[in-house]
Amino acid sequence: MDTGMYKANDGALQTTTLSFANMHNHGELFANMLRARRELFIVHNKWNLPEALGMEYDQYDTPASRWVVVHDEFGRVLAGNRLTPTTAKCGIYSYMIRDAQRGLLDTIPANLLYDEAPVSETIWESSRLFVAHDVPAGIRRKVHATLIAEIGRSSRALGAASCLTLLAANWPRWAPRVNVDMTAMGPVMTIDGSDNQVVSMDFSRSFH
16 A cells, blocks of 8 residues: 555644655655755765755665655655665665665664564665754654654555664654654664664554
8 A cells, every 4th residue: 555645734744655656746845855854964964975956865765665754834844754665676775774784885884783684575664764953942852753653654554564774872762752662673883973773663553
C-alpha cells in the first residue's frame, strides 16, 4: 500500500508522505524538503554531501523510497525523513546502513551494527531524519513527535513492522515521549563530531 496520498492535520502542522508516484500532487513540497535538508545538513551542520539546485540528495533518493514531511499549510517544511525498503537495490547500493556495513560509504564506520544488516520486506530504513534548525524551540518537541508518529503510520502501511535508523545517541531520553519502543542495534559511534547509534524502531504493536 502506498501511503503517498495520506495527509493528517495537527493544528497548524500537516504531514504528507511523498512518493515519486504522487509528488506532482503536492507542488513544491518535495523540492522544499530537499532544500530544507540542504539548509540543515550542508549549510548549518557543514556536512560534505551532494547538492544541486539548492537541494541536498544522495543515491537513496530513488523511486523505491518514500519521504515523510511535516509542514505548514503554505508548504514550509518543518521536519522530514526518508523511508527506504531494506530490499532495495540500485547498482552496487542497497540502503545506507547496509552499504556502510559493506564498506561502500566512507563517512559512516563499517562496524555500526552488532549483526549483519537485515534484508526483509517487513524492515525498512529510516534515514535523513531532521527537524529544521529554525523551528522555534517551543514547538520542536511537537514537530518531532508528529514526525515520528507519521513515520510509524507510513511504515505500517508499507508493510514494515520496524525501521532501522541511525540516530543521535541521546535517543533513550526522548523515545518514551513518542511512545515507540527502540532498541540499540549497534555501538555508539562518533560521526562528524557527535555520538550516533543504529536503533530499531518497533512499530509492530499497532498492527493489531
